[in-house]
Amino acid sequence: MxxxxxxxxxxxxxxxxxxxxxxxxxxxxxxxxxxxxxxxxxxxxxxxxxxxxxxxxxxxxxxxxxxxxxxxxxxxxxxxxxxxxxxxxxxxxxxxxxxxxxxxxxxxxxxxxxxxxxxxxxxxxxxxxxxxxxxxxxxxxxxxxxxxxxxxxxxxxxxxxxxxxxxxxxxxxxxxxxxxxxxxxxxxxxxxxxxxxRPDESDLDYRDNAEVLQELVGVMAHGLEMIRDQRILPFLGRGGAEPKPKSALFWRSNQTMPSILANFAALRALLVNSDIWEYAPTEQFWIGEQAMAEFDSVAIYGSGVTGTVEEAMADPAQVDQVANIVISSQVIGKLVGEDLPAALGLSVGFSSLDGD
Amino acid sequence: MWQRRAFLKAAGAGFVASLLPRRAEALERAELLFASSIQKTAGGYAAALVSEAGTLIASVDLPERGHDLTFSPVTGQAVVFARQPGTFAVVFDPAGAVAPQTITSIEGRHFFGHGAFSPDGRLLYATENDFENARGVIGIYDVAGGFRRIGEFDTFGTGPHEMLLMPDGETFVIANGGIETHPDYGRAELNLETMDPSVAFIDRRTGDLIGQLRLAAGLHKLSIRHMAFDRQGRVWFGCQFRGDPGDRPQLVGYATREGEIRLIELPEGTLGDLRNYVGSVAASSDGAVIGVSSPEGNTILALDASTGGVIEALSMRNGCGIAGDAAGLLASSGDGELGGFAGSAAERLSVPVLFDNHLRRVP
Known part of the structure; x- marks a missing residue:
């Protein structure tokens, strides 16, 4: 005893x-x-x-x-x-x-x-x-x-x-x-x-903690998809297509990359400062750790993109950096959109990702 | 387009040979078989055949996420369509005797994930996006010509989703979801303010518009997406709401070729459980029961097609796929669950795959 x-x-x-x-x-x-x-x-x-x-x-x-x-x-x-x-x-x-x-x-x-x-x-x-x-x-x-x-x-x-x-x-x-x-x-x-x-059974959207956590994980998963599909690929071009700098958001004010990096930073802050990744079992901490490392890589790639979008897209080295950010966004997307919800016992991963 | 090249390779090597004996056995035993797009637990996408007892019979690898399937009424060939904005569809033989074949969408079009064969099995039709013009089209493919695309019809709307051939064999019914998307922006929805969803009836041979039905003007953000026929030949449809998330409009209704369209009144609590999102609609084999699913709300409803009353509400996390079985409805989920309801004797069980939104009974 x-x-x-x-x-x-x-x-x-x-x-x-x-x-x-x-x-x-x-x-x-x-x-x-x-x-x-x-x-x-x-x-x-x-x-x-x-x-x-x-x-x-x-x-x-x-x-x-x-x-x-x-x-x-x-x-x-x-x-x-x-x-x-x-x-x-x-x-x-x-x-x-x-x-x-x-x-x-x-x-x-x-x-x-x-x-x-x-x-x-x-x-x-x-x-x-x-x-x-x-x-x-x-x-x-x-x-x-x-x-x-x-x-x-x-x-x-x-x-x-x-x-x-x-x-x-x-x-x-x-x-x-x-x-x-x-x-x-x-x-x-x-x-x-x-x-x-304080979610409640009578609430239309948030009946329990799991539904709120799902909303938060969904913010990260959908946020990454938004950054990639609506903010980067339209000017970088898909599948090897020519870059289109004027299809970038905020190209006139030269805020394109700063806004994209701020999007990533916001998602990283949610992951880290909420401690949501530590809500997973200890043996699943690698998910949050890898995601953080990947977010850090995004910041490093981003620092290699200087000048206007037009200038950056005319420079193969900078195009590569932006392409690297896309890849990182996919990696983080899998980590926080599939692995993390699975580790948390949530179901964000598949058919509940909406739109069909 | 690297995606297409990658895909062609993948499809050529797509059959899981080790499953072949099980497939033959299942076919011999004349078990009910079902087909669905899946995500494999080890990652990657496929179309899979599964028995009602939960045995995985066979699978065909896909390069990206698939969506719905349709079957030739003559040869039994299956076609699985890419989820939007995908550019591939794969034709395969459920019996595994013929190697799968890939169809790629033409320049300027992508698939929406649904399609149908003509009654004689000679033509395949698919809902597609003419994205530069935000115009829905039905792509027409010549089966004997190696699924060569031979033309297209207008769907008379934007963002068509499910299409069905009516029991008369001559009329298409199309759910024009009304949402504009463009592959330059992935799946982003570009016109929520000006959405104009409709149900369109189209002559299968001429492409002429026979009739087009819209819900009341205040409901223009109700995207009509999935459909099934009841035994009276009425078209039941399920909607997804893109307006203020605090609103809870009715989501389920039916339309007729004669020009009637109406939403049924689901009780408040039941409606709330659908979370403004219907992911699939299917009928029981006799058309007396309509299944309506919400993977967002983890709820699948069985409705009495004659009264619109709720017969059963099945709670299934991520449940979305529905298909008629021998006696009722079978449901599948994004977590790999399979289970019967509304009269079905199928046991609730887990299969080691993640089912996508649609489940089809293999004819």
């Missing part, structure tokens, strides 16, 4: 024992409180700064003020890239995902519509309230990128760019208010956070 007790105490006293296996509740709480909520708060902060900088630019147009806005646009894209993978809850109501970023836009709808607004100086696009009622393609990051970096953007530094600047202000204000709404929804202790942290 005493021996057993000593053994038991020994086990409990081993710090590794407690640390190695967080509870499902801990994993979910850490995902919400340490990863998702700060991400949405950051997007709210950055868009608020963007709206302020844009207003300042319009009040006193100058090359310097324009440079500040352009720099802040990059910060907003970074923040967005960290949260856009959370396609459930606040991002999924009221077409917010599409309002913030209308993409992919294969037919160039946004460009046509934004150019039409600029050409006709459509005043209803300068008021956030009426802009909200327009096509989702003219009120988000893609539209603002064209305003700030597209043909004619240099007029923003002068009084000549008055209309363009007001339109940009309306977009920035709308982004800021949507970001603030989402952040407060995530911060609401009785809202989506509660549904995830």
């Amino acid at each position: 005493r021996v057993w007790l000593a053994l038991l105490i020994g086990l409990l006293a081993t710090p590794a024992f407690a640390q190695l296996h967080p509870t499902a509740r801990t994993v979910i709480t850490q995902a919400v409180e340490d990863v998702i909520r700060p991400g949405f708060a950051g997007f709210a902060t950055e868009t608020e700064r963007l709206a302020a900088a844009q207003a300042e630019l319009c009040a006193g147009p100058s090359a310097d003020a324009l440079a500040v806005v352009r720099g802040q646009f990059g910060a907003v894209v970074q923040a967005w890239s960290g949260i856009e993978v959370y396609r459930f809850g606040p991002l999924m109501t009221d077409n917010r995902t599409e309002r913030i970023l209308f993409w992919p836009d294969r037919k160039g709808i946004a460009l046509r519509q934004v150019q039409a607004i600029l050409a006709t100086e459509d005043e209803t696009a300068t008021d956030p309230a009426t802009l909200y009622g327009k096509s989702v393609a003219v009120q988000g990051l893609g539209a603002l990128e064209f305003v700030l970096f597209g043909t004619g953007a240099e007029t923003l530094g002068t009084a000549e760019g008055d209309f363009r600047c007001s339109y940009g202000s309306a977009i920035a204000a709308l982004l800021s208010s949507t970001a603030a709404e989402m952040s407060s929804e995530w911060a609401d202790p009785a809202g989506i956070s509660a549904r995830l942290i």
Whole structure:
């Protein structure tokens, strides 16, 4: 009896024992409180700064003020890239995902519509309230990128760019208010956070911890697929096709690679900071460890891609680095999309990956 | 296209020879056989034949994930189609006597995962994507000509998914899911705001549109995707909802060639269990029971085709495939489960493969 007790105490006293296996509740709480909520708060902060900088630019147009806005646009894209993978809850109501970023836009709808607004100086696009009622393609990051970096953007530094600047202000204000709404929804202790942290049999989507963990693992699996299929392959080209730099998201602002790397970093943060990989049996820790190593490789490949997408795609060495990122995304996709759910006893792996 | 080359190699070496004796034995014993695309537990994809008792009879390797299968009513040849946006289909002989053959989609088209033979077995039809024009087409293949593609018909919609030949043998019914995709963006859905799903009835010989049915305007984000006939010849369909995830619209209904289309009213709790996603629809052999599955909700329903009432709700994790067996319905799951319900005597058991979305009884 005493021996057993000593053994038991020994086990409990081993710090590794407690640390190695967080509870499902801990994993979910850490995902919400340490990863998702700060991400949405950051997007709210950055868009608020963007709206302020844009207003300042319009009040006193100058090359310097324009440079500040352009720099802040990059910060907003970074923040967005960290949260856009959370396609459930606040991002999924009221077409917010599409309002913030209308993409992919294969037919160039946004460009046509934004150019039409600029050409006709459509005043209803300068008021956030009426802009909200327009096509989702003219009120988000893609539209603002064209305003700030597209043909004619240099007029923003002068009084000549008055209309363009007001339109940009309306977009920035709308982004800021949507970001603030989402952040407060995530911060609401009785809202989506509660549904995830304390799932309930009566909930439509989250009846138990397994369904919440499945949602989180799904974020990683679907996120990797999105990065690959919607963000990299359209400009890298599939199956040896010619690269198409202008099919890249954010090529005008030179945010293509930074946004892609921020997407990866966000998924890595979810994996690591939630401790979800340690919720697996100890002998399955290799899954999380390999995924982390592969995420690190992505960052290294990414650092080898410099300059604009157009320049990078004209350089075989940089094309290789981007191709390596694609391969890494497939490796991580298998690890977190197949191996990890299997290790966690979830069923994300196969037919529940939707779309057919 | 490296994928195609890789595939041609794979298909040539596709038969699992060691399983041949078991296949012969199973055929001799006249057991009910079922076919499904699978993912192998060791990785890799295949189309597999399995008995109702859970014996794996044979498999044909596939280079990527397969989807549905169809059978020639004359020769019994099977065709498995790639899951969208795949570019291959593989023709194989369930009895294993003839080597498998690969069909590749033509430039500018890819498969959607479903198809059907003509009643005389001379033509094979497949739903395909004319992706540059976001237009659904039915590819037409000449069986005797080595499955040469000899033409195409319009599906009168975007994103066609399942197609069936009606019991009259002359009319196609097509589920135009309404969702635009383009292989440049993988499986990303490009037109959720302007989706226009429909059920189209098309003349098999001329390709003429006989009739096209749509749900109420407020339901344009309800993608109509899978179908089966009941014994009255009505077309039951199951939908996937792409609107606000907080909404729970009805997902199951039926349409007729005479122009009727309606959604049935599933009870709130049952509807909730479907998680806005129906993965397959199949009928019992006598057409009296309609099976509807949701792998998202781990639920498979058996519905009375005459009343729309729920006969049974089977709980099966990742359950999606359904096929009629001798007395009821057989279900399969992405976790490798197989089990009968709604009158079937088949035991619930585990098979060491992961079944894809569709299960078909081998005729």
